[in-house]
Amino acid sequence: MEESTSHRTFSEIQGKIDRGEVVILTAQEICDRVRDGETFELRDIDVVTTATSALMSGTYAVLSFKVAEPDTFTKAAKVWINSVPAQVGPCPNERIGILDLIVLGTEASKIDPGYGAGDLFRELVLGKKVLVEIETDEGQTLTSFTTLKQIPHAMLHASRNAFKNYLAFVNPGKVAVSTIFHSEMMKGNYEEMTFCGCGELNPLENDPELKTIGIGTKVLINGAQGFVTGPGTRSTADKPNLAGVADMHKMNPEFMGGFTTGHGPDIIxxxxxxxxxxDKEMLTHILKTDAQIPLKVVDVRNRKPIFEITYADVWNKTNHEVKFKRELCLKCDLSHVENLCPVENLCPVKAVKWDTEKGLQFDRERCFNCGLCVSRCKGGTFFAYLGSIELEGVNHKVPVTLRQSDRMTALKAAQDLKLQIQKGQFKITEPVGKINFPDKP
Ligand code: SF4
Ligand code: SF4
Structure with a gap:
């Protein structure tokens, strides 16, 4: 049967996948070709893979596992995992020795303010052993160790994730401010800019009318197959985001972790x-490049929009990957008793470590390409051009100093999904219910 030039169905596209005839491109591949002057018709693309990797505070885990033999204690009142507090419940645990727990993604360790639930979830996914501390309602304290393999139910839930891009932040005031949109105090007088959003790669940006994304849509969350469960909290038609769920046992640690902001731990x-x-309408959204996607610049003190730029200003002609050249290291703080590299304490994901014997250690897999180290490293060991933005009425260009989205990792996620579809490991699913975002929250 001749394919329609104006409309196709899910099953027609899945049929092409099954026959090995499908054309799948990542959103970035399409936009790169559009920038090179290529034009596309509906028949040229069957599936576009999109992605976003960012701080997504609305993330939590539901864990259920055995911590003791039945009747060892009556009821757990408080629980910590690797010192990160867990909410006990929602189900009671009387005398059974099995706990149901909810761990919020933004919780901080009671002993280390730089360690949070995002770090804990990543360590679990890496297969590391974690310490469970229980305070019973009778005041008894019990401890045990566990690993993800010993936690039969470990689901990551998203209550507010995958925003349709986000915002950029500047501080027009004279005084530096503490904010979740920076990992240090954010300098005043427009001395710097931070931002969030993966631009043209973003899922909701590519399907803003929600013709294919709905309740039950299969997605990858941190590399694991999961599902969209509905609209995310505080969603509006203007600023939508998604809720979803996936099994932590299948996740890839490369796609997740903790990230310290000015207000404590957050989660990637x-x-x-x-x-x-x-249809052709969907194609018009898919062909939009960063240059056509607005990025509102807001005052970090009150989130009021003051300028508008585009995602091209922050993602085009900039380096998405932060390069590391150990040979350029000046060992600048060797006089310090602890031989600390200034970047070590600064890195929001703890990817940099000064080892007294081995010297400077950099964990490439853990690095979020946020770029904060670039302006702070005195030797140029960490390098990337993050962009410098002209804002009307500001008498200097405003340098981007921190990105709270990682376009490199998002691209990898989109490429992995493309491969899984090509190999028949990921089936395209039609939503079972429509998502409608309200006009007001
Ligand atoms: S700030 Fe840069 S140059 Fe100095 S010790 Fe750290 S990595 Fe080396
Ligand atoms: S870019 Fe630098 S500061 Fe940011 S995560 Fe990587 S090493 Fe850490």
């Missing part, structure tokens, strides 16, 4: 979403 989550291109 990565989504990849396949979008079957059903």
């Amino acid at each position: 989550t990565t989504w990849a979403v396949a979008i079957p291109v059903l």
